[in-house]
Amino acid sequence: MDDRQRQQIRELREEGYGYGRIAQILEISENTIKTYCRRHGLGGVATNLASSEGKRQYCPCCKSVLELIPGRKPKKFCSDKCRMKWWNSHLDQVKRKANYSFVCPVCKKQFSVYGNANRKYCSHACYIKARFGGDEV
Template identity: 55%
Template sequence: MTDEQKQQIIAMRRDGAGYGRIAARLQISINTVKSFCRRHSLAAKSAASVCEQCGKPIEQNTGRKRKRFCCDACRNKWWNAHLELVKRKAVYNYTCPACGKKFTVYGNSHRKFCSHACYIAYRFGGVRHG
C-alpha cells in the first residue's frame, strides 16, 4: 500500500466512508483497509442515530450491532408497516382437502385447511350439532 493510499484511507474514513467503499475506490482488499484502520484507530464518524419509526435519538453501544429502533413497540410498528421487506422463509403451499382451493401459509407446516369453515365441513360434513 502506498503512502498516497494511506492518506486517502485516513481522509475517507474521517469523512465517514465504510471499509467496502474505501476498498472499492482504491482497488485494494477490504481486509487491508480494515487492518490499516484498526492499527491506526480510525473510526468513521457516526451519524446521529435516530429511531426509524419515531425519530427519537438512539444511543449506540460501541462494539455492538447498530440499533435501528428506540424500543420494541417502534420496531414492531415499523415492521408491520413494511411487510414487503420481511424475508419470509417458512412459506408453505397446500391444497385444501375440503374445497380444493390452493392456499399459502406462513410459519405453520402442519396446517391442512384454508379456513375454519372448511375444517368444520370436512370434519363434520357441514352438519352443525347443538
C-alpha cells in the same frame, strides 16, 4: 502502501466508506485496508463513523433520542415495544414476500399461508381427517 494512500484511507473512512469500497478505489487488497484501519483506530462500522458525529436519530414511534454506540449498527427503535407498535401500525410498509398458495389434499380447497412453504393442509381438521381417517374430537 505509501503516505498518500494512508491519508486517503483515513479520509475515506471518515466519510463513511467501508473496507471493500476503499479497496476498490485505491486498488489495494481489502485485508490490507482492514489491517491498517484496525491498527490505527479506524475500525468498526463505517456508517457509524460518519453518521454518529453531530446527527441525532429519533425513534419513529415515540420520538425519543436514540443512543448510538460507536462501532455498532445504528438503532432504528428505542425498544422492542416501540418496534412492534410501529410495524403493527404500518403494515402497508411491510414487504411480505413469503406468501404461498396450496390446495388441501383432503377438502380440495385452495388456501394461502405466510412464511410456511411446507404446509399441506388448510386446517387442523383436514390434518386429522388425513392422518387418522376421522373427524376431530
